[in-house]
Amino acid sequence: MTNPETPKESVAPTRAHKEYDFFKVVQDYLDRAAKTIKLEPYVQTILSQPKNELIINFPVKMDNGEVRLFKGYRVQHNNLLGPFKGGMRFHPSVTLDDVKALAAMMTWKCALMRIPYGGGKGGIKFDPTAVSKAELQRITRRFTHALGENIGPDYDIPAPDVGTSGQTMAWMMDTYANMVGSGNKQSVKGVVTGKPVASGGTLGRAKATGQGMVFCIVEWAKANNFNLEGSTMSVQGFGNVGSNCAVILSRLGVSTIAVGDHTGYLLNPEGFNAHKLQEHVAKHGSIKGYPGGKPITREEFFSTKADIFAPSALENQIGEAEAKALDVKIIVEGANGPTNPAGEKILLDRGVVILPDVLANSGGVTVSYYEWVQNKRSESWTEEEVDDKLERAMVRAYREVADFARTHKVDLRVAAYAIALQRIESVYREREIFP
Numbered sequence: 134m135t136n137p138e139t140p141k142e143s144v145a146p147t148r149a150h151k152e153y154d155f156f157k158v159v160q161d162y163l164d165r166a167a168k169t170i171k172l173e174p175y176v177q178t179i180l181s182q183p184k185n186e187l188i189i190n191f192p193v194k195m196d197n198g199e200v201r202l203f204k205g206y207r208v209q210h211n212n213l214l215g216p217f218k219g220g221m222r223f224h225p226s227v228t229l230d231d232v233k234a235l236a237a238m239m240t241w242k243c244a245l246m247r248i249p250y251g252g253g254k255g256g257i258k259f260d261p262t263a264v265s266k267a268e269l270q271r272i273t274r275r276f277t278h279a280l281g282e283n284i285g286p287d288y289d290i291p292a293p294d295v296g297t298s299g300q301t302m303a304w305m306m307d308t309y310a311n312m313v314g315s316g317n318k319q320s321v322k323g324v325v326t327g328k329p330v331a332s333g334g335t336l337g338r339a340k341a342t343g344q345g346m347v348f349c350i351v352e353w354a355k356a357n358n359f360n361l362e363g364s365t366m367s368v369q370g371f372g373n374v375g376s377n378c379a380v381i382l383s384r385l386g387v388s389t390i391a392v393g394d395h396t397g398y399l400l401n402p403e404g405f406n407a408h409k410l411q412e413h414v415a416k417h418g419s420i421k422g423y424p425g426g427k428p429i430t431r432e433e434f435f436s437t438k439a440d441i442f443a444p445s446a447l448e449n450q451i452g453e454a455e456a457k458a459l460d461v462k463i464i465v466e467g468a469n470g471p472t473n474p475a476g477e478k479i480l481l482d483r484g485v486v487i488l489p490d491v492l493a494n495s496g497g498v499t500v501s502y503y504e505w506v507q508n509k510r511s512e513s514w515t516e517e518e519v520d521d522k523l524e525r526a527m528v529r530a531y532r533e534v535a536d537f538a539r540t541h542k543v544d545l546r547v548a549a550y551a552i553a554l555q556r557i558e559s560v561y562r563e564r565e566i567f568p
């Protein structure tokens with residue numbers, strides 16, 4: 134029997150994940166932000182753990198007739214501000230603690246962006262590139278079925294994350310629609326976001342996270358008299374988030390000179406054609422084999438001089454060694470949790486700006502919310518409408534976070550957490566604790 138956790142291709146060298154407690158890292162940031170704003174202790178107590186943690190072991194028949202057992206997770210962190218909301222990750226490294234960390238970050242992100250959602254996250258521990266498309270569909274549908282009424286358009290709304298896509302969301306929505314019977318077929322579309330446009334998705338969602346990162350960078354550049362035209366960038370992870378960020382920034386004259394993904398790292402001092410590289414990844418599943426780039430090691434990638442670094446792969450990628458090696462002005466966290474606390478300290482001491490994940494990559498959930506609103510109202514907005522709304526939301530959030538950091542003399546991450554916590558606390562104060 135094949136082990137579903139064994140990746141098909143050999144993976145690029147990565148940081149050792151053992152002993153890295155992502156959930157503890159998020160709890161420590163919660164502590165720091167709570168102290169900054171003197172958060173009511175009972176609010177911190179509630180937010181220190183998720184509301185619900187689901188683990189589902191479910192069987193799937195593979196193409197060769199074997200039955201494999203898969204482990205799926207859904208963590209529902211908080212739903213004070215609205216339904217639980219957050220992505221579904223299909224990756225061999227998915228653990229309950231990581232999903233808890235990611236779910237908590239969704240709570241802060243939605244509060245920061247003033248979106249009426251709480252936070253959730255889920256996933257399945259397996260390598261989606263090592264199964265056939267038919268198997269992937271059966272795994273997705275069986276997991277959705279097993280989740281049953283633990284998800285729903287007004288209860289918990291999944292979206293794409295690492296290893297999942299619009300296609301995954303279309304299968305999830307279809308499975309859910311078939312489960313709930315002949316009720317309102319329009320409103321059940323809102324059970325997931327990030328759907329393909331024809332299946333009820335919104336224009337602008339596929340690129341939304343990268344687009345949101347770009348709106349943040351532009352705002353930072355304006356505030357700091359930095360000329361983006363002619364500047365350089367390196368990107369780790371060239372999937373949905375990293376590739377869209379690179380493509381959109383290339384239109385503003387930023388050239389991507391170093392890229393990396395799970396198959397390795399490439400350098401091109403002249404600048405990659407981000408659009409062509411994105412097409413290559415769509416066709417071949419990775420940057421491997423892309424002509425026009427020189428293979429480099431992970432160490433060489435992290436010491437490549439550039440103006441902007443966009444970590445857009447996984448958490449815990451920038452530790453002490455990477456932080457010392459990085460020769461950049463600004464890091465825009467497309468990934469969730471890419472910088473670990475030790476790396477962050479070194480970078481901040483060195484004066485490198487970090488646009489933190491809960492702010493920088495919140496364009497994804499923001500446009501997911503626009504998709505959900507359109508599903509509820511049976512509307513289809515133009516891409517310009519979506520982009521305009523997103524730009525206003527990102528610029529406002531960036532300014533609030535930057536102002537808070539300046540006024541309270543804290544870094545941008547603690548500022549983003551603190552603003553989110555203040556909003557959540559004000560609602561707990563009004564509603565109080567049941568009973």
Ligand code: NAD
Binds near residue numbers: 145296371373469498
């Ligand atoms: P994706 O699956 O489209 O892309 C993931 C990328 O990471 C791929 O290029 C993959 O090769 C690379 N990668 C995986 N393992 C790696 C390793 N060990 N070393 C180097 N690269 C590796 O996923 P995505 O949706 O682009 O998500 C990327 C990050 O952005 C995640 O942290 C996710 O939580 C975060 N994020 C995603 C969204 C969204 O809308 N998709 C929104 C907010 C945040």
